[in-house]
Amino acid sequence: MRKKECVAMLLAGGEGRRLGVLTSNLAKPAVHFGGKYRIIDFTLSNCTNSGIDTVGVLTQYQPLVLNTYIGIGTPWDLDRKNGGVTVLPPYMEQKGGDWYRGTANAIYRNISFIEQYDPEYVLVISGDHIYKMDYDLMLDFHKAKGADATIAVIEVKWEEASRFGIMSTDSEERVTEFSEKPKEPKSNLASMGIYIFNWKVLKEYLTKDEENPDSSKDFGKDVIPLMLRDQLNMYAYPFQGYWKDVGTIESLWEANMDLLESEPDFNLNDREWRIYSVNPCQPGQYVAPTAQIRRSLVNEGCSVFGEVEHSVLFYGVQVGEGSVIKDSVIMPNVQIGNNVKIYKAIIGEGTVVEDGSVIGQPEDQQDIILIGSNETISMSTMANLKG
């Protein structure tokens, strides 16, 4: 194999338990987002837009959809003879085998994959955030600082800081302290779970961590603190821009709604930084004479006869006459009959909502109503969907 300067390892084995029925059959990185995409599209597109052409995708939980989706990486231009995308599931060895027992263990088990490319640097990212980032700039920073490890950080609100891994830095951006989900945070610089390591250093520490029986084999909990204790050159790369974890139903819904602002913080229409995805090849959307669409995103293959306001419609969604959809996310191929009302809901792929059904309430609804994939909602089953 030809040598690569930087290889990306994308952690995509997460279950995303807090996404409920949305992840009952698929891994969190495969969850639909933004009318067209799956969450993993954003990191894969970041890689390709940053000029990184070798990506290992570590899968574990419910990989079928994700594997099919990634394929040989064609949509992201990662179908390469040399490098490209490689899906890396857990495997058996002569001495036995096991699941990936943590993020660090997952990389450790794929040392031989990385070594094929003899890289100087390894970029570790995860497939569950929505953001645009030029990893090449981060790599420049890493080199300029002469770092062993660089961790991307973002300023979060102080009241939320205790949910993240928090870094304290000196004036040179050197990391002085790191604490995972601190009760009393000393800083509001949160780790984004994006790391660049010198490969030699990382390999050494992965091996060390692996030998420690008390370690949970996690980057944030074990490897980074260990490196810090050994006083390696660790720097925090400050990132400015939109970055959102979509690990809960609320944050997934919110992030979808963020796209509907007239000047959204996260711009999908940026031609310089396209987000690539697998294309369903459906025709342009049909907007009927009876339709009304405002403040919404609507994808190809949709046919809209009713009213859609402040909502996101994925491809192939049908909205019947007299129906009203407000503040909702409608996943691919959902069929919505006539005179249906849907308020503040997330409706899973392929679900059928029959004529006259009402989901949610027009006023004062707190919780987001979540409906899974391929269900049938009718007048008789909707009694418990009042929000």
Next chain:
Amino acid sequence: MKRMMGVINLVNEPDDLEELTYSRCVASVPFGARYRLIDFTLSNMVNSGLENVAVFTQHKYRSLMDHLGSGKEWDLDRKRGGLFILPAVLHEATGMARGDLFQFYSHRDYFYRAREEYVVISRSHMVCNIDLNDVLDYHLEKNADITVIYKQADEEEFAKFRRLAVKDDGQVTVMEDHSGRLRTDNISMEMYVMSKELLLDMVESCLAQGYDHLVRDGIMKNIGKLGVYAYRHEGHTGIVNTIQSYYKHSMQLLNPKVWRELFFQKNLIYTKVKDEPPAKYTDNAHARNSLIANGCIIEGKVENSILFRGVKIRKGAYVKNSIILQNCEIEENVIIENAILDKDVFISRGRVLTGDKQAPFIASKTKVI
């Protein structure tokens, strides 16, 4: 269906598409919010199981080549067979371009190498969703030499086409050019199924006599000698080779029945992917009876119109009965009615452009108005 290979014949394709074909061939004229005309014929072939398709190009094929690429979007990037783009060969002695039979002859190795027994030869300007397996079955059942696909005209046609006189048993007795006097409602869809052997015979014998035109010289002149049968296609068909027919058949897509039949009933129509985000509607958006592609941003009013990928309609603008091609920008308070805007046209603030339904206003590519 490994029995049949496909030929998309762009040599001397009838073209009255005016500004739309100034810099491109008919096959690569954008159609239906995100497609190019050739997508329909090509997808029909692929969806019918053909794995070996050649496109005989003639001229202005830069955008066509860009669009087709390696044929990946149609699953035609194959080791065996796949997509072949065969450019026109000039006559060595005179430097002149000659007819389609001469082109077939020049690329005859392509036919010799193919394993398929039958060939379907089609134009690129037929908008339909058809299963060619049914046509081949009919061809075999009739024991025909040549089967031509046709449709019954039910309303006024604005395109250029040939007419057929068809007997009750399906045999074609007369085939006439657009200018002919034959008055029937049977309109040729210019798709011909025949054995590869017959095609190569026709190539040899016509060229030997100095003729080089497949339909006129090969088929029409021999209609008495050959068993030519007609297969009637019942589905929606648009013949698009004039501005009027382009406008008419584009607008027909706003009928949800036609939209569904053409794009969903049988198989999908494939096209080059552009990775545009979903269409965005703002607070003031007002869209009615329109076909809208991804990447559009709609802040103004759109009625009875077709918007291709990446079109921007700013606040206060009003687009009615129009076809707006890729990446056009319509600034604030512009009014556009009965118009066709080619790619990358920019309409400055406050302009009013109106055409007539029979003669729509046309703005050529990259124009700034």
